[in-house]
Amino acid sequence: MQTTRRQFIKTLAAGSLAATLPFAVKGESRNYHTLTILHTNDVHSHLDPFEANHPRFPDMGGFARRASLINQIRKQNNHVLLVDAGDIFQGTPYFNFFGGRPELELMSKMRYDAATIGNHEFDNGIQHLSDQLKYADFPFICSNYNFDNTILKGKTRPWKIIENGPFRVGIVGIGINPSGLVSPANYEGMKWLDPIKTAEETGAFLRNEKNCNLIIALSHLGINSTSERPDSDRKLAAETSSIDIIIGGHSHTFLDEPEQIKNKAGKNVIINQVGWGGVILGELNITLSKGKTTFLSTQHLLK
Numbered sequence: 401m402q403t404t405r406r407q408f409i410k411t412l413a414a415g416s417l418a419a420t421l422p423f424a425v426k427g428e429s430r431n432y433h434t435l436t437i438l439h440t441n442d443v444h445s446h447l448d449p450f451e452a453n454h455p456r457f458p459d460m461g462g463f464a465r466r467a468s469l470i471n472q473i474r475k476q477n478n479h480v481l482l483v484d485a486g487d488i489f490q491g492t493p494y495f496n497f498f499g500g501r502p503e504l505e506l507m508s509k510m511r512y513d514a515a516t517i518g519n520h521e522f523d524n525g526i527q528h529l530s531d532q533l534k535y536a537d538f539p540f541i542c543s544n545y546n547f548d549n550t551i552l553k554g555k556t557r558p559w560k561i562i563e564n565g566p567f568r569v570g571i572v573g574i575g576i577n578p579s580g581l582v583s584p585a586n587y588e589g590m591k592w593l594d595p596i597k598t599a600e601e602t603g604a605f606l607r608n609e610k611n612c613n614l615i616i617a618l619s620h621l622g623i624n625s626t627s628e629r630p631d632s633d634r635k636l637a638a639e640t641s642s643i644d645i646i647i648g649g650h651s652h653t654f655l656d657e658p659e660q661i662k663n664k665a666g667k668n669v670i671i672n673q674v675g676w677g678g679v680i681l682g683e684l685n686i687t688l689s690k691g692k693t694t695f696l697s698t699q700h701l702l703k
């Protein structure tokens with residue numbers, strides 16, 4: 401397997417991201433700790449690599465390549481998370497024939513820790529989505545999709561806490577307004593809650609009451625606000641104070657490097673998104689050392 405990597409190292413200003421993280425851990429003598437966040441978004445049923453003559457992504461991507469790279473990274477790093485920001489379904493005949501089951505089974509084999517639901521997860525209706533979720537060993541985090549009056553009740557979670565070394569990570573999941581994107585019959589009974597307000601409240605709850613020291617939002621809002629769709633990752637970053645990192649999706653944005661946006665409290669929030677189709681595996685390494693938090697961003701182009 402050949403992968404090409406592009407890397408960016410950033411030092412965050414003192415007192416910014418995760419300044420409250422502990423530096424010493426029982427049993428570990430190192431004076432630094434790194435959390436590796438591996439992430440995908442908008443994979444859209446691209447189980448196989450793109451065709452060899454594809455104009456943009458010749459022979460790139462594919463679940464097998466991604467899985468072997470993830471295994472390699474897990475061997476080299478102590479604290480690894482693997483997450484997805486939605487639109488797992490739709491885009492190749494695999495979805496038309498098998499309805500999403502192979503996507504979820506293979507992601508389970510890759511040991512995803514969490515994902516959120518994108519608008520295309522509703523393409524075959526809420527009953528279908530509900531039927532497929534049993535093939536996922538990992539939870540779908542949906543903070544602002546309330547499914548209590550639907551068949552999905554109890555099958556998603558409003559948040560999740562993952563403990564990994566010194567990191568106590570709170571995961572929030574934020575879904576796009578389905579109106580105008582999804583046929584109303586396909587999400588009947590679901591209540592869509594304000595994404596910014598819900599993210600802020602859930603993040604604050606996880607930080608203050610559940611003692612999380614890093615809050616990650618898996619967001620399917622899209623990176624940029626428009627007049628039709630004012631909610632976006634940039635708005636989410638700027639108008640909250642409880643979120644540290646936003647792993648985005650929906651807009652299929654290939655960022656050259658993660659963005660940093662000042663939040664309501666003047667601290668930097670990292671936003672990252674890795675295009676679509678599974679051609680890139682994103683990697684964010686958050687390192688705590690001598691009172692400084694730095695992050696290293698790597699884009700693994702899977703080819």
Ligand SMILES: [Zn+2]
Nearest residue numbers: 487518519650
């Ligand atoms: Zn989408």
